[in-house]
Amino acid sequence: MAEQTPEIVLIGNEESLDLTLLDLIDHVLNTGVIIRGNLVLSLAGVDLVYLGLDLIVTSVETAMRHIAKTGPTKRPSIRRRLKR
């Protein structure tokens, strides 16, 4: 199949780069093959995104080993959050 498909196009009355990015995010996060698994993405020891059981295939032990390498995660406690 040599024919090239054009880049993503946007037609409509709400043109915005942000919306195009949202479309990309929507597509890559919400469509596609799912493999079951579990993980937390962390940056500098702070949990960024908890990825549900449907997204990743790796053993919990392996994931925890990887997370442990980055040091303990620091989540605000429920008590601290309630005080705000």
Place this chain on the structure above:
Amino acid sequence: MLAYCIAEQQRQIDIPGSGVEGAAVRWIDVGGLRCFVSDFAVQMPREPVPEMVKAFSEVLQRIFAQTAIIPFRFPTMVESEAVLKRFVASRSAEYESALHRLRDKVQMDVRITAKPDGPENSTQSGKNYLQRKRAIYKEAQSVQEEFRRISGSVAGKWTQRDTSGGIRGFALVDRASLSTFLEKIARVHTPAGISARVTGPWPPSEFVEIVHE
């Protein structure tokens, strides 16, 4: 490793030099299928997640421009090549069938929503609110039907689902007919108060029915 997508094996697919986090994209063959992956450290990201999404999407688009793909949902990470092979091999018949059926197809998304008309009137009654919601849905439905009618036979198949703010439609279009499709739908008139956005071409994920237990 991070999994991007599955495609049919072809001698020559031009892949981008790097993907998410700048890691080299490579492929793993499983029977007649080819899976595209790159190395991915679980404890990152160093970049903001939107950058990763863009990089992931660019890899998909580059491959999808050349052949049909079934994307993996981002971020699908696999522990090893053996795990990925086992997973894909167990569903290879479904993937091969879908890729064959959708070989020359792309998906166009049509999102029809009500334009915001100022702050919500908190004093409106529940009945008025529901009536307004029903009226918006009816209008969105008629715009969606207009998209279907105007695109005619160029879009071989349509599917749609309701969203909180309107309707989302998906058209299955031949790659070769994409420009005709775009020309046709550019003529759709959207009434005041209704917004219509068309994006694509996307991999036809809405037309792939693969059951995951």
